[in-house]
Amino acid sequence: MTEQKRPLLITTGEPAGIGMDVVLNLAAEGKLQDFDRPIWVTADASTMQVRAEELVSAGVLTEVPIWQTIDNEAGDFDMDAAEQIAQQDIDADSAFILLNVPCAGPVTGGQINIANSAMVAQQLDIAHQLAVNGTVAAIVTGPLQKSALIDAGIKLLDGTMFSGHTEFFMQQSGCEKVVMMLANQAMKVALVTTHLPLKDIPAAITADNVRQTVQIVVNDMREKFGLTQPRILVCGLNPHAGEGGHLGMEEIEIINPVLREFTDAGVNISEAMPADTLFTPRHLANCDAVIAMYHDQGLPVLKSHGFGDTVNLTLGLPYIRTSVDHGTALDLAGRGGASATSLYQALKMANEMADKSLTN
Secondary structure, rough: OHHOOOEEEEEOOOOOOOOOHHHHHHHHOHHHHHOOOOOOEEEEEEEEEHHHHHHHHHOOOOOOOOOOEEOOOOOOOOHHHHHHHHHHOOOOOOOOOOEEOOOOOEEEOOOHHHHHHHHHHHHHHHHHHHHHHOOEEEEOOOOOHHHHHOOOOOOOOOOOOOOOOOOOOOHHOOOOOOOEEEOOOEEEEOOOOOOOOHHHHHHOOOHHHHHHHHHHHHHHHOOOOOOOOOOEEEEEOOHHHHHHHHOOOOOHHHHHHHHHHHOOOOEEEEEOOHHHHHHHHHHHHOEEEEEEHHHHHHHHHHHHHOHHHHHEEEEOOOEEEOOOOOOHHHHHOOOOOOOOOOHHHHHHHHHHHHHHHOOO
16 A cells, blocks of 8 residues: 555544444545545444434435445454455445444444443554554544443553543553644644643643643644644733733743743744734734643634634644544434534544655
């Protein structure tokens, strides 16, 4: 398989949710052919067939899309098995290749069955193996139900309870830190801290945390977005970026000294800026990425400029990972009403990043 034709791999996640629905929607619309790459999908084969038939009955699809199912008797998609998959002749009429990951229990749309949580985790393990080996160009993750994996006792590599895609891939890849970035057509926003209460954020704004975040953003903007000299703007933590110390000292004592290290090294990066003026067209027009100090400093602005088009990315991994920006929507599974826009945008961004990373 040539570098240009390495597949994009979609994990459908929780089988009781809409992960399979949105894949089937794109397949029926012919949009999976937009990327000039094979599309691989992890799901239970029999459940995918049933879900497609349910969507036809609901009037969402006019007919069941065609796909090609690959079974692996060993039950583990290692490198040798993946190479065999890649070498097989693919039916030109097939919208995607389905890597069959069997469910342990019955699947009903909208009803979580924790017996299938191990299958959800297995999808992620397969995705990691295929990405770290370079068999696939990128991973695009569909939604999972964290509570179901926790209730089933699924644990991360370090022995803690499952807490999400990001932590799973970070630990499997041996990364000390990764960075959450959300992106749409208007802007790209990376976060120094993610899901913390406001009261805990100041203590988390350390020099090491800021430094690691900036370095990961700079590296991935160069390597995965093809920008040799990315232009980065950074939000301060406090109103007015501290107002010269009158509204907080974090900018003076922590953030700006770190940012000056990067400026001295030739990186095109601002010092801490007031967030209420940074997120204006004048500044964003000359910016490739924004680094915000905390979740609700940057993401509300980004999502107000394109909620349905927003893609979640994990920076700092040894491979490309994008994700839909929505949950399992259990009430819509198999019934219609699930939008495939976020999945399409996540595929589009993964494809563009894979293309650009070839030149670096």
